[in-house]
Amino acid sequence: MSRTLHDVASGTLFGVALNYQGLLNQRLAEFEQPPYQKPPVKPVLFIKTPNTRNSHAGIVHQPHGERLQPGPALGVVIGKSASRVSVENALEHVAGYVIVNEFSLPEDSYYRPAVKAKCRDGFCALGPELVAREQIANPHQLSLKLFVNGELRQQNTTANFVRDIPRLIAEISEFMTLHAGDVLITGTPEGRVDVQPGDTVEVEISGLGRLVNHIQAEEQP
Numbered sequence: 001m002s003r004t005l006h007d008v009a010s011g012t013l014f015g016v017a018l019n020y021q022g023l024l025n026q027r028l029a030e031f032e033q034p035p036y037q038k039p040p041v042k043p044v045l046f047i048k049t050p051n052t053r054n055s056h057a058g059i060v061h062q063p064h065g066e067r068l069q070p071g072p073a074l075g076v077v078i079g080k081s082a083s084r085v086s087v088e089n090a091l092e093h094v095a096g097y098v099i100v101n102e103f104s105l106p107e108d109s110y111y112r113p114a115v116k117a118k119c120r121d122g123f124c125a126l127g128p129e130l131v132a133r134e135q136i137a138n139p140h141q142l143s144l145k146l147f148v149n150g151e152l153r154q155q156n157t158t159a160n161f162v163r164d165i166p167r168l169i170a171e172i173s174e175f176m177t178l179h180a181g182d183v184l185i186t187g188t189p190e191g192r193v194d195v196q197p198g199d200t201v202e203v204e205i206s207g208l209g210r211l212v213n214h215i216q217a218e219e220q221p
Helices: 003-008 021-031 165-173
Strands: 013-017 046-050 052-055 058-062 072-078 094-102 124-132 143-148 151-157 184-185 200-205 209-217
Touching: 003 094, 003 124, 046 072, 052 058, 072 143, 072 165, 094 184, 094 200, 124 209, 151 184, 165 184
Parallel strands: 013 184, 052 124, 058 209
Antiparallel strands: 013 046, 072 094, 072 184, 094 124, 143 151, 143 200, 200 209
16 A cells, blocks of 8 residues: 555545445345335445555455455545535545455345454455545546456446435534545445455456455464
């Protein structure tokens, strides 16, 4: 991770679940069953703890006996404190954008993202660098691709967000202050795939470059 990115994106990593329309649509029937009753009406958030931080070209360990799934995502780096900001003013609080690979074990519940699935060491790679907000004309028209060993395995676009970036910032800042250096992981699309030790995983977002990580088997105790 470059020094610039490390310094600017050194805060809390906030993940947003179910923020791609295709993924939400896949789960609608589930949300009609107890205990849910209806789809979420506010952002479904989770936190990637500090131990999950990883970098461009970093190694990600597959836990023994578990399935490992990468999660390509656009990261929004907060540039100045945001508290109860309006949708209209929300982007003024953004420093820039970064590629995120939000690794996870498969999950059973999107309402209760499991710490055990989300917060393993090295499970949140950021990079290769911060791209300033002014350099991205429209963050809601970016192509997002996942490659495993050079093969395209997942593809989507930020045009398919359920909540766009200004709305996410406005709704989250209603109840908590976002600080400079915090990162909003705006969601991973439907179609997560499994990866194995020896795989090279790349996330490409138009205008942001490629984030590369290498999968290794976790050493057994």
